Amino acid sequence: MITFDGVTKRYGDGTVAVDHLQLEMATGEITVLVGPSGCGKTTSLRMINRMIDASEGQILLDGVDVRTIDPPTLRRGIGYVIQQAGLFPHRTIVDNIATVPFLLGWNRKKARDRAMELLERVGLRPEMASRYPFQLSGGQQQRVGVARALAADPPVLLMDEPFSAVDPVVRTSLQEELLRLQSELNKTIVFVTHDIDEAITLGDRVAVLRVGGKLAQYAEPATLLSDPADDFVREFLGQDRGIRRLSFIDDSGLRLRSDLTVPVADEVTAVAATAAAVESPWLAVVDEENRPIGWVAAADLPAAGTLRDVRLLSHGTFVRGKDSLRTALDAALLSPSGCAIAVDGDGRVAGVATRESLDEAMALAASATFDPKDAADG
Amino acid sequence: MNWLIDFFADPANWSGSNGIPIRLLEHLEFTLAALVVAALIAVPLGLLIGHTGRGALIVVVSANLARALPTLGLLVLIVLLLGTSTVLPVLIPLVLLAIPPILVNTYEGIRGVDHDLRDAAYGMGLRGNQVLLRVLVPVALPLILLGLRLAAIQIVATATVASYVSLGGLGRYIIDGLATKDFPSVVGGSVLVAAFALAMQAVFALAHRLSVSPGVSQRLKVR
Ligand SMILES: Nc1ncnc2c1ncn2[C@@H]1O[C@H](COP(=O)(O)OP(=O)(O)O)[C@@H](O)[C@H]1O
Numbered sequence A: 001m002i003t004f005d006g007v008t009k010r011y012g013d014g015t016v017a018v019d020h021l022q023l024e025m026a027t028g029e030i031t032v033l034v035g036p037s038g039c040g041k042t043t044s045l046r047m048i049n050r051m052i053d054a055s056e057g058q059i060l061l062d063g064v065d066v067r068t069i070d071p072p073t074l075r076r077g078i079g080y081v082i083q084q085a086g087l088f089p090h091r092t093i094v095d096n097i098a099t100v101p102f103l104l105g106w107n108r109k110k111a112r113d114r115a116m117e118l119l120e121r122v123g124l125r126p127e128m129a130s131r132y133p134f135q136l137s138g139g140q141q142q143r144v145g146v147a148r149a150l151a152a153d154p155p156v157l158l159m160d161e162p163f164s165a166v167d168p169v170v171r172t173s174l175q176e177e178l179l180r181l182q183s184e185l186n187k188t189i190v191f192v193t194h195d196i197d198e199a200i201t202l203g204d205r206v207a208v209l210r211v212g213g214k215l216a217q218y219a220e221p222a223t224l225l226s227d228p229a230d231d232f233v234r235e236f237l238g239q240d241r242g243i244r245r246l247s248f249i250d251d252s253g254l255r256l257r258s259d260l261t262v263p264v265a266d267e268v269t270a271v272a273a274t275a276a277a278v279e280s281p282w283l284a285v286v287d288e289e290n291r292p293i294g295w296v297a298a299a300d301l302p303a304a305g306t307l308r309d310v311r312l313l314s315h316g317t318f319v320r321g322k323d324s325l326r327t328a329l330d331a332a333l334l335s336p337s338g339c340a341i342a343v344d345g346d347g348r349v350a351g352v353a354t355r356e357s358l359d360e361a362m363a364l365a366a367s368a369t370f371d372p373k374d375a376a377d378g
Numbered sequence B: 001m002n003w004l005i006d007f008f009a010d011p012a013n014w015s016g017s018n019g020i021p022i023r024l025l026e027h028l029e030f031t032l033a034a035l036v037v038a039a040l041i042a043v044p045l046g047l048l049i050g051h052t053g054r055g056a057l058i059v060v061v062s063a064n065l066a067r068a069l070p071t072l073g074l075l076v077l078i079v080l081l082l083g084t085s086t087v088l089p090v091l092i093p094l095v096l097l098a099i100p101p102i103l104v105n106t107y108e109g110i111r112g113v114d115h116d117l118r119d120a121a122y123g124m125g126l127r128g129n130q131v132l133l134r135v136l137v138p139v140a141l142p143l144i145l146l147g148l149r150l151a152a153i154q155i156v157a158t159a160t161v162a163s164y165v166s167l168g169g170l171g172r173y174i175i176d177g178l179a180t181k182d183f184p185s186v187v188g189g190s191v192l193v194a195a196f197a198l199a200m201q202a203v204f205a206l207a208h209r210l211s212v213s214p215g216v217s218q219r220l221k222v223r
């Protein structure tokens, strides 16, 4: 656990970059520091590995004041990733990754083996090992930066806008990669970003800072979205808070109907009868393996033939028990029926979420959001 | 052209104390001695000032002095003061001449290293001297070598003139040749000096190839 206890940083010119920061960052979680440019995120992060020393207060690493540890020793036990990767241009990728193991005096073979293992871990091909940093793309360099930070297996990882300089597509894949890595490694990660969406995607908890280095709110992403502490946080969160919050609500509140699917081999007459029996204008069509292939409208059925002769309409799916309410809603909006098809992990149909059940789940989510304080304010 | 053949075909020019091998060796001695002494002073100083950021004024002053200093005048002065009995009178001005390019380029090389890189190095837990030797020097090496090469060029050129006051070196062929109107000697001497300078360049090119990481030199090419 990392504890900020009344931490203030005043620079030589009088700028107060961080103002009495009080925070506890849980072991094994990703804590995101987010806020507008100049709000003291980088300063806060760098006080943890003593790249900057606090003016007042204490930072404790598992109860130990970092000020009592010699900086190089402290830093070798803390992974550090910066925006521009900061790879050593004169060293090959494998030697870049092995930087800290070399410093710690591991023998060369052990350090290189470890580096190769990490290269693969972060999704790079082994032949990258002998290249130099200038031969890699920005996204690849950033992966190497992460691998280098992880090389000596430090319990804590500090990341300062590591994905800000890469294009959005690469950024998304790097974010997914980080979450995947974290699910395997369970590091204590402090992640700095100015991008609230990134904060919400990655953070187990998010600390929103305002300019002047004051903590505006410290909460889980879902809470941040449903209960912003004040106007500053509300504004910083931006549009669509309600919809975005659905990402954090699982699909357990969603009732599924199992009687709305028909096999593609069925005669249209049988399909028409099914539609009438279940009182639904829409039916989900499945193939021989029970995988969804589209929607059919009872009103559009031809006079004869099987469903193979009918042009099916587009559909959207979500994975039952895994995806969020937001994904389910999105799936519903992708099909003309307005219903979402739930599938299991193998892509086989688990049921159909109708508009009525989506409605119910949405109402449930909204009532969970409802905070008497808000009602009193408004 | 005939003068050139006259000069190089003359067996007298290949033996004895005024023979080409001896003169070449003398020239090489001056040059190397001056370069090594200057490098031993200027490289550590440049690294130290560049790394700590303290004493940058020394670099500026040295760069300006280099422009203002009349090397030949200094040479004559020191010879008058110390006489020509030792190699020292020649060496001192040559060293003084060689220090500024080495100092300035070493300093600029170290200062010029990307701030993020320095930051990352400290962030990984390298200590100050490790940051300097394992990161800053390898990355600044092209500029450090450039400083040494510029210094070497200056030394070679000036060492030729230095023959005027001392006794040895390839410059003797030119100085003595001019005095006695022995033009083959003048031309031959000039060619030897030029060849010497070229050989020096080749040595530096090789040193660059061998010591600068491909990761660094490639990056410089891209820029
Ligand atoms: N070395 C410094 N000297 C003086 N002021 C600084 C220094 N570094 C940062 N600041 C100031 O401190 C504030 C916070 O900076 P920083 O922590 O870098 O913010 P962020 O990372 O959130 O953009 C800013 O106002 C910045 O100008």
Ligand SMILES: [Mg+2]
Residues within 6 Å of the ligand: A041, A042, A043
């Ligand atoms: Mg910053």
